Amino acid sequence: MQKSIDNRAWFLVAPVFMLVAFNAILPLMTVVNYSFQDTFSNNQFFWNGAQWYVELLDPRSELGERFYGSLGRSLAFSAIILAIEVPLGMMVALAMPKRGAALAVCLMMMALPLLLPWNVVGIIWQLFARDNIGLFGWTVNAIGIPFNYTNSAISSWVVIVLMDVWHWTSLIALLCFAGLRAIPDAYYQAAKIDGASRMLVFLRIELPKLQRVLTIGILLRFMDSFMIYTEPFIVTGGGPGNYTTMLSINLVKIALGQFDLGKAGAMSIVYTLITLSVCWVFYTIITMREEKEGAA
């Protein structure tokens, strides 16, 4: 049945609109304001035009170098964790028990990392991966591979990637599991009658049904990993050097550390525009698919 057209629905939406507007539009306007101004002393602002943006987007300037460096690291991080978490999550979802007590135990164990405060996740991995007191760091060193995430770039990346895989793969797995459960048994029976192989069942029945949940999963994971702050901040603090300084860590350093409001403002706007455009692409894909299914 069609939704009825009624503009009075705005009254129902108004509280949400006002609350989020207070939290989103007001601060965003402040940031836009900062990004076009410069300040010499306290609270004496003057117009600076697009100067901060020019500096930000110029890879030869100091700010530009920091921006492109951290943007590259953030994108690389998101790409790596997606490449690991999506296939792994699907594999886990396919391997999960279908019902009973085993399923309940499995679900609860998997959901646990998702419910930990992000700084606790950082602390857990710090305790787990340090070369002197951590089981993981100590073991890796004991079998002869030098591993110390406080002074080696590779080690620090291994730690933050492993940490994110540990933290979030379950989200993908739970999404896929919910998607798999929605497949009617009749599909599998039909496949059995046709003598389809396991691989074919996966490609032709399971994967298409998973598309929808996977889109949501990839969207959530991309966004959250692209704005990741707390976990790498706790574990590596952005170091060694700048090797794990993600976009958000850089931004917080500039905004709250150096109080460079103009630079931070310009960087925030560009950062927000990137996330917004990616979000829009995913949203369009999701709604287009929902409309197609609605029409069919």
Added chain:
Amino acid sequence: MTRRVTLFLYLLFLMLPLYWLVNLSFKGNMEIMTTMTLLPQQPTLKNYAYIFNSPEWLGGLLFSLGYVALNTIISLSVALPAAYAFSRYRFLGDKHLFFWLLSNRMAPAAVFALPYFNIYSAVGLFDSIWAVALAHCIFNVPLAVWILEGFMSGVPREIDETAFLDGYSLPSFFVRVFVPLIASGIGVAAFFCFMFSWVELLLARTLTNNRAISAIMTQAISATGIDWGLLAAAGVLTSIPGALVIWFVRNHIARGFALGRV
């Protein structure tokens, strides 16, 4: 068979760091730094005793639970009518509004940290649970709307119409008939609001004078001479609320994580 092995290895991978956390929390600092043992040789409760006897730590825990609860209540009470509007009506700008809401869920908290600090200081809410609870609404309200809309769209529209024919007004229909129908959806939305407010650090730290439990823990790291045992014990204690919440929603976890959209 390979399935069992995959699953077993994965769960082992999930549990190992947690086991190590619990293990360290029962050790003294001396033992942590000098020996590498799989079980505490001289088990001690002094890390836990320290936290329970420190007003700062205990206060931080209560402060955090306070803003999380407040945020969950605010988010759900504004999201319920909005989600109903999105699932039942078409109105001017609905699709744009929905996208705009969602985009706020995706906005990096780092962008908002500084302006929030200014705004919430200006209105005199800085360092209160209200500041953090309201600030966390920026990602929890859109999420709650999205989840609730998914669950509500699963309820046939005929039910609304029958109720209206029976003489229910919209508010009384909503409270008496509709809310019980989507109770599990509300539970799932509450779970997610709790989760994302509980796990967040950056805004909670920026908007308070290090009152939130997460901020107190972070301070303990940057202080000179890290007390590893204490940190581990604090980690265990702050994991407990999450574990309890999982227990309550265990039957809805899978559908919930798919945001009611399967």
